[in-house]
Amino acid sequence: MKETLQKMQAHLGKVRDLMMAGAVLSWDRETYMPQGGAAGRARQLGTLSQMAHELFVSDEVGQWLETLAPYEAEQDFDSDESSLIRVTRRDYERERRVPSELVGELARAASLGQQTWVRARQESDFSIFQPSLEKLVALRIRWAECFDYGESIYDPMLDFFEPGLTTAKVQAIFDEFRPPLVELVAAIAERQGRVDAGCLEGNFSEGAQWELGLEALRLMGFDFECGRQDRSAHPFTTSFSSNDVRITTRVDPRSIASALFSTIHEGGHALYELGVSPALDTTLLGNGASMTIHESQSRLYENVLGRSLPFWRYFYPKLQARFPHFQDVELETFYRAINRVQPSFVRVEADEVTYGLHIILRFELEQALVTGELAVADAPAAWNAKMESYLGLTPPNDTLGVLQDVHWSGGMIGYFPDYLLGSMLSVQLFAKAREGMPDLLSQIEAGRLADLLAWLREKVHTHGRKFTLDEITRRVLGTNLSPQPYLNYLRERYGEIYGLGS
């Protein structure tokens, strides 16, 4: 049995090496690759994806999994070995349904798509990106049709990023969340004059912003021997092993908040990947478990921690030291500014309260795109109409509208809901962490974030892909993911800032 497991692990180690090589090639494409490299890179990524897939779905993996079933049943559910077999089986059963050629084709289209998306953004012209998106949507539909989905063709797309998630489940949670959220947004809108975010605008040296971001990362516990930050058109995190995790950001000289909060957000993702048990490093379990859990980590650092008063009690003097602009700005003024609630165009720069509406918009548009209700050509208009209806704003151009997110250009459809679900989970996790560490806020005020990280490592990070979202929430929280704690958190933080009687 041990021998079969070793054989399978050696085989899956190669699959993983090919996948990680693909991740390096994608990272390079987003950070340093000259334009001319686009065609070659798409070919290379297509081949890597297709070969990794062929290797993974080979018959022998199926035979090993069958042979190992009784062994798996004997092992502790939590053990690395049992989890490896269990999760590999889940992946295998999903991937066996998809032809390897389609996987290769999707990878090539995604690689070319990201290039046309960058150009379309530069020119703020959706029509440059439209043919790529049409191809990607068609391929993603072909991919979803490989599955026996229930009600919606959107289901397998959600499941890909969050195993077990369905359109109906997301809908139920969003239905519970949306009315009170809209109410909160409206209540705050009536008191808009109460917060002035003018101090966040100015002319902020890109170099000093970069250094501030690195300082925040160091404070969070990001290990620069095992990772780095670079620039890209859209911030992202990628991992090549638990000892080499890369994040990216972009810098806007006119805004102090843009790069910094993106850096902290990606830093949260990175800490998760860096915290995966080294024992899982050469296996398919050596990454974060799902995108909801991933976003719970990034949104926890970005918002629950990163926009909190205790954090800024410690970190504001560091920011002031780098930017004389803030010498005469009170901490309280700054804190209120970074928490100003104001409908805006760009999701990644949205405040926490209106953020949910950005996600709900995407959840609805994605469904319309993949069910064929909405033609890709009509996506910009549909986007703008929903922005007007949900946030009262019409994007002045496509870069601030339908072209703002990188996801679709990479063939990623069905990811967005996880941002909001992850935000919900982040609040539940932080509350649980405080239960175990009553002085957590004082620690944060003192710039000590190590205990928080240790708690997250133990409860979440170290397990990699061993457990599902439900398994994690049940074992860490003793309950499931729910929107109510998140709503209470939003009401409390923003109620206080905007003086809404509770």
Added chain:
Amino acid sequence: MKETLQKMQAHLGKVRDLMMAGAVLSWDRETYMPQGGAAGRARQLGTLSQMAHELFVSDEVGQWLETLAPYEAEQDFDSDESSLIRVTRRDYERERRVPSELVGELARAASLGQQTWVRARQESDFSIFQPSLEKLVALRIRWAECFDYGESIYDPMLDFFEPGLTTAKVQAIFDEFRPPLVELVAAIAERQGRVDAGCLEGNFSEGAQWELGLEALRLMGFDFECGRQDRSAHPFTTSFSSNDVRITTRVDPRSIASALFSTIHEGGHALYELGVSPALDTTLLGNGASMTIHESQSRLYENVLGRSLPFWRYFYPKLQARFPHFQDVELETFYRAINRVQPSFVRVEADEVTYGLHIILRFELEQALVTGELAVADAPAAWNAKMESYLGLTPPNDTLGVLQDVHWSGGMIGYFPDYLLGSMLSVQLFAKAREGMPDLLSQIEAGRLADLLAWLREKVHTHGRKFTLDEITRRVLGTNLSPQPYLNYLRERYGEIYGLGS
């Protein structure tokens, strides 16, 4: 037949994609990878190399080659199709002899070796690198033993970088070259006071040096849409497609010459890779033909052009504009300074005349290492003894001695002679180019390098790996590579500078 060829090309296209992916991973390791990534990167490169090799040496490739033999014979020798079959057969017959596991093991050892080499350099301590080098030498010997080599186990190593090259051939050329070279070095040594290179030293902004290098690359015709320059411990060039070619350099703030000539040298390599016919891009022929030809391009730009008076008549004002230090330095003084002949420690910064001795030293040491005459542990002492004997200098530390070159750390043994052979060829090629373009020097003085590049593209670059060194020299020069034109060139340029009556 066409169908068999297409099948083979599709298959080899995948082999190439895996190889190019490996090149991206190696580039990243040398430029941006954090230290923590070393172990994972070695695994990934091992898997990519091994899988590419397995795919390449599969039985079906052999069957296709057999099927295609009559078709090949019918085609024009120069055609892409005939060349593809011919060169693939040569590669296939070589690679079939090597077990894929050994290829993977070499790739892993080389990847780890480069990391320990960088650390050893930083600490200037050979013992850090010694175990890696022992392993690499042993693996390279195991690799060479896969071949029926004739006189020397060093032969297959030479052949790997320059198909057909043998120890005896190199020895014969070096035997012809060395006595007159030593004579020239001695004659110049007697007149050492004639050239003062003091103006090259100072404190030169790294940013301005970087910009100057980019300006030189633009002038050479390097297309930044299809490539870029980054920093690394040792300058190198790598290609991921004929539209994505990367070079690296290092910058020494105390010396104006170090980064600049490295940049021009690597730029010469890059132009070669950028000039390969796009039709060869997805084939195994889509790179430079051999390392001798490659070095003929880099050394032509670095020296024959890059240290010539016509070039600096045009480029010196550009340099002066960036470095006020040179406002009062005459062009003639600068020109003599960059051509000062003086025994020095580091090959890549050596003058053209003493350069050959650096190569001969490595040629001898490599043979001693792989025949077992010299133990790896004794390499630093053997290096230093040869430096003392050939150049009259003893390196003060290992970084300036045995640790200076990147090659061995990457498992590359048998490459060095190609630098000197390439230098010889560069002079022959440049002379031939002048025959066809009598006003070439005036063009260079006017900063017009496009015709030279067009000539090199047509005669050399566009063919990729279609032709061997001998095939190229015979068709372009009508003769073979020879040391005599190079000796004459050195005597002429340095005779004039040092006032040696001819």
